[in-house]
Amino acid sequence: MSYAIDHDLAVAWLRAAAAAVEQRHQELTELDAAIGDGDHGSNLRRGFVAVTELLDSLDPATPPGTVLIRAGTTLISKVGGASGPLYGSVLRAAGTALPAPTADLTALAEALRAGLTALQKLGGAAVGDKTIVDAFEPAVAALERAAFDGFTLREASALAAEAAEAGARATIPLEARKGRASYLGPRSVDHQDPGATSTALLFAALAEVSSPH
Amino acid sequence: MSYAIDHDLAVAWLRAAAAAVEQRHQELTELDAAIGDGDHGSNLRRGFVAVTELLDSLDPATPPGTVLIRAGTTLISKVGGASGPLYGSVLRAAGTALPAPTADLTALAEALRAGLTALQKLGGAAVGDKTIVDAFEPAVAALERAAFDGFTLREASALAAEAAEAGARATIPLEARKGRASYLGPRSVDHQDPGATSTALLFAALAEVSSPH
Amino acid sequence: MKKLINTPESVLDDTLAGIAAAHPELTVDRTARVVHRSDAPRPGKVALVSGGGSGHEPLHTGFVGPGMLDAACPGEVFTSPVPDQMLAAISAVDGGAGVVFVVKNYTGDVLNFSLAAELAAEQGTEVRTVLVDDDVAVQDSTFTAGRRGTGATVVVEKVCGALAERGAGAAEVASIGQLANALSRSFAVALTAATVPAAGKPGFDLPGDEIEAGVGIHGEPGRRREPLRPARELAAEVVETVLADHTLTSGDQVIALVNGLGGTPLHELYLVYGEVAARLAERGITIARRLVGNYVTSLDMAGFSLTLTKADPQLLELWDAPVATPALRWS
Amino acid sequence: MKKLINTPESVLDDTLAGIAAAHPELTVDRTARVVHRSDAPRPGKVALVSGGGSGHEPLHTGFVGPGMLDAACPGEVFTSPVPDQMLAAISAVDGGAGVVFVVKNYTGDVLNFSLAAELAAEQGTEVRTVLVDDDVAVQDSTFTAGRRGTGATVVVEKVCGALAERGAGAAEVASIGQLANALSRSFAVALTAATVPAAGKPGFDLPGDEIEAGVGIHGEPGRRREPLRPARELAAEVVETVLADHTLTSGDQVIALVNGLGGTPLHELYLVYGEVAARLAERGITIARRLVGNYVTSLDMAGFSLTLTKADPQLLELWDAPVATPALRWS
Ligand SMILES: Nc1ncnc2c1ncn2[C@@H]1O[C@H](COP(=O)(O)OP(=O)(O)O)[C@@H](O)[C@H]1O
Ligand SMILES: Nc1ncnc2c1ncn2[C@@H]1O[C@H](COP(=O)(O)OP(=O)(O)O)[C@@H](O)[C@H]1O
Ligand SMILES: [Mg+2]
Ligand SMILES: [Mg+2]
């Protein structure tokens, strides 16, 4: 079995994520305006513009894990809000778990599980709280299953993207219990969580750049 | 020829004016909102409510001139703005010219001319400046002509009311040169002046209460 | 209309009740509608009295206190006060050393304050008047009621108050005020119209992408309607307009006031101030002192005004003198 | 959207440029995005640092100066600052006597300030944190992010600043802040929604006769929608709501803050304050100190919040201590 992630894939993934955020930040902001404070799109956009600059200046010998760590640090330095430290910590924890120049799908899934664990440790949210976790958890679970079943990155990341998207949509009927949306109580119901939605974008970006693999 | 004004007519006139202001203050305020500061109706309403209280407490032996003087003083004390001192001075000057218990139409016209003179001395406006003067001057002129022609108060006041109304309407195409509307320059054109409009109400009130005479 | 009021008729009285509760250090006479210093009358001190329609808060009530006004006479919303108020103010604060009125140039204010001055003179009190007319949006010609008094009122009341506090005579206090006014020019732009409570709806309609340039502080429309532009361009235009009517040249010092009209949040005013400061710096004009905030407002109107007062050392020194009022306070 | 800005992206930087120009007595580091006292670091003095999203001005930048904050870290509009800012602030103002953060309880602020505290600890600087969570509109349960920090922030920053100025240790400064927070409760109502510049339109639609009760300061909708009522009734309801969650009884003293949310003019705030004061007087609660004005705003939102801090003699004494900042100034 060929490896799943290397420097190029890490960079390509982050670039695709940046492009997706650039294209859909308005939509994320609108979702956030409905049940939050209307900045999620601009927050991520600011962060991924900085990540893109970082990528432009990276040595091609940088291991994929280091790419993720440095992107995570950039998000923490640029985004602010809840999503900056949360996504930043995800990437930093995931990157830390990928020290080698290449890693297989199982290692990638494990690394993203480590990212999710960091996210949950920091934010204290569980599935069902109407947060990033609602999309991230099923996506990681899908990756893990696919790795166990011997799927390719292409197949696995498509499944993960689907799971993340379904998880994001599943936040609609939920009442938020973490983040700003929790202030609304029952009025947070019937809105899709912006953070879960941006997580779906991230996994869609991974699927997109994994197609040739 | 019977007398034109006595205590009862002065009181009836002011009560009719108060009723007209009460009924149409919103309209005056709207005219003022368009080219001024949106308070002419509320200003006069506040003043005429106080005038009504004054009238309720007046000795029936009070000469008509004193009724007007005290009503003018009340307007000065209660209205504020430009219209308070202006209308107050009109009534005070007119009242001063009517010391006797009764007066004929010529004396009434003279008294109102004295009121107009006081108004113009205070405010410095001439006909055509888009102010109270544009309705007041033609109304006084009509009264004077009617007195000279030997008309009754009923006939004379109807002519004055018509002239005031025409004068108020004639302010529409004018560019204001006094009061707040002058700040708008050419943009004051195509609006009827609120003060000229309230003057038309005052002369209509006089005509109304003069009908039985 | 969405306002935190009880009824349109009771706005003035209810606001005075709040001012009375919030400022126990001042005396608020709700019947006479006068707010005055509690230590007045102060024998030998010129009494500085101002007033005008309400809806411009903190002007004038927020400027009552040591180092500034002795008394303020708030009229109904956008309506000048009546002479009875000024007479009540005089009897509360006149310490026998003379009275100076600060009057913004509006027909209503001028007429009511003049009547009050006449009545006071009949009672033996001589009153001097400083007429404030700083708004360059209005032509000062015989075809208008003259320039309006706006932001410069703060400067005039501050320097007159400082001089009066030091025991200067009435003539001197009035003439420093007249000087400050003569050295001041202002211009305002509105992003939204003001809503007078009794009228119940905005004074004019302004589409979402347009502004009114040259507005006053009474909700009346301005001289012209323009497209909304970035703050940098708007500030540059306002600076141009004010300077075109000023005698300022490179090397001069000014007191600058970037003033909110009531509905504009502070961060936007700071942003505008930054642009104004940059434009003045380009021309070599130094902002020696400044205020950024809501000082002379127009109910809930969004927008700002710029006032520039050419500042000589005497004016700066009086500006810096201690003041302790609800809205201006330094020592 | 009608705002006095250049571009939504440059609001923070352009505002900082204005603050820098307007307050030469402060140091504004536009690159690090930190506003701090120019006389910092002051050896032996605990460094008091706060910050949060922009759009709440004068909070926090307007509270930097002697007697209050040593530094403020303004984030993007409604977005908490990033840890780099807090680290830059610490290196600018840490006088070696310890650092205290004042953090409003929002997930983003808590996360970013905690990361900063961790990183500072790694560099050998111990940071203590006062978490402000006074808003009774939010249930403080495991099913929410906890109560939001709003108006009480002003009280916390004032009393911590006063104590730090006197040379108290970091533990003492932090605990007076925690006490002030514990004794404070707030509640807000909005008449209009705020418009975040980057979003370009109001955060929610509010019909002309309705209000949002229980809003925070980030433009999010409140707990419920209600008809707009006279100020007297609204104030009474807000007082009830705050007291229902407070331990105040007849004879107690409070510091009261009637705070505008950015788009409400001062005369309405005074009017509301009058109603609040009357309701508290009926219950035998004495307002020992008060502020009426725009202190913790939410961009252009119209509405007000009420904060009541139960005031013991120590808090009152610290409240009265001299302060010299752009937004609070007394001596
Ligand atoms: N405790 C948490 N755990 C996981 N995700 C969270 C948590 N709090 C908030 N989020 C996510 O962050 C998103 C909001 O991010 P953003 O708008 O950028 O930050 P802020 O809420 O500070 O404005 C929410 O939609 C939610 O998905
Ligand atoms: N100098 C003047 N002479 C005569 N009438 C005047 C003058 N100035 C203003 N007015 C009249 O006063 C009216 C406005 O009155 P009002 O709205 O009550 O006062 P204000 O303008 O102070 O708000 C104008 O419509 C105009 O007719
Ligand atoms: Mg957000
Ligand atoms: Mg008017």
Ligand SMILES: [Mg+2]
């Ligand atoms: Mg008026």
Ligand SMILES: [Mg+2]
């Ligand atoms: Mg945010």
